[in-house]
Amino acid sequence: MAQGPAGTITMMALESTRINLEQLNAALSRTQRLAGIGTLTASVAHELTNPISIITNTCHNLLSQVADDNLSVDELLHYIQMIDQSAWRCARLVQTLRTYTHIDNPQVEPCDLNKMIEDSLTLVAYQFRRQFNVEIETELAPDLTSLRCDPNQITQVLVNLLTNARDAMHALGGTVHITSWAVPEEGAVAFAVRDSGAGIPPELLDRIFEPFFTTKPAGLGTGLGLSIAAGIVQQHHGRITAENNPDGGATFTVILPTGR
Ligand SMILES: Nc1ncnc2c1ncn2[C@@H]1O[C@H](COP(=O)(O)OP(=O)(O)O)[C@@H](O)[C@H]1O
Ligand SMILES: [Mg+2]
Structure with a gap:
């Protein structure tokens, strides 16, 4: 029950060590996350090239077939679906990176x-x-x-x-x-x-x-x-x-x- 001054100091020291360790842990976690962001950004940039080239190629095909007056409704629908899917894939990739790089408190x-x-x-x-x-x-x-x-x-x-x-x-x-x-x-x-x-x-x-x-x-x-x-x-x-x-x-x- 009786806790002398020495005990109190030990308790305080333990408490402050615990806080320092927690802070250190949080700092390490942030550091590793930041180190990973560079690699992840490169990966996401690479992953984006595929859907983006699908979108640009499809638009190119669309434009030239419209210019030649040579586009059926089925083809038009097919092209729109390809653009839609690829655009969603881009959005998903960017969203994933944004989620991962969010460094706020645990949510x-x-x-x-x-x-x-x-x-x-x-x-x-x-x-x-x-x-x-x-x-x-x-x-x-x-x-x-x-x-x-x-x-x-x-x-x-x-x-x-x-x-x-x-x-x-x-x-x-x-x-x-x-x-x-x-x-x-x-x-x-x-x-x-x-x-x-x-x-x-x-x-x-x-x-x-x-x-x-x-x-x-x-x-x-x-x-x-x-x-x-x-x-x-x-x-x-x-x-x-x-x-x-x-x-x-x-x-x-x-x-x-x-x-x-
Ligand atoms: N899947 C695994 N197969 C074999 N060894 C592993 C595996 N995962 C982790 N290790 C071992 O655990 C160690 C620590 O992993 P980690 O904490 O992720 O650090 P790092 O990957 O930077 O070495 C690795 O260096 C490796 O020796
Ligand atoms: Mg590792």
Whole structure:
């Protein structure tokens, strides 16, 4: 009951260490997000070239066929649909980038887990295609819309796990498998990112979530991806685990209480 001055000072010191760690964590999270924005912007810019060239080519065809008075209603409808679809794809890409780069305080809102998985795949698609022969498979349970979370942060967790899966791939490429499912007995939803890469050396399994722990060459790894992912999952009162697959590669599983 009696707490002497020494105890009070220790408590205060602990409290201020906790605050400093929280601030440091927030700063690291922002730094990594900012570092990622450059790469993501390049990816999105690249992804935009396809739909934009579809739009410009279609407009060009339309103009010349109109000039030649050689355009049926069916063709006109087809062209309009192509322009419409491509314009929506552009809008979606830009929206995804805007969502990801939003650095405000966590905004908890009702979210669709599968949509966040699709957004994260859009964000990493270019990196995956450019460097490796990697197949992406998804197995998503329907109706995972009951989750309350910060969609930017959960998308960041997914991007970090997908980037690691890509880095772990052998030179010949491989498969990244993303699964989502409901865990009704826990009032939770879950997702897993499984890769067919090199796997995690068993003696390192305990260390990979530590800040700055990396086995990648300088300049390639920051060692922050998993610690930030774990921090975000913890903020959402969830769990993240890593294990090696019996047939090679690793699986990262995230379980998130829906918060409802
Ligand atoms: N999918 C994976 N397969 C094998 N090892 C992994 C995988 N994901 C993470 N790791 C290991 O965990 C370490 C820490 O990952 P992370 O925190 O994302 O930092 P970084 O990717 O910058 O190294 C990696 O350097 C790697 O050794
Ligand atoms: Mg990483």
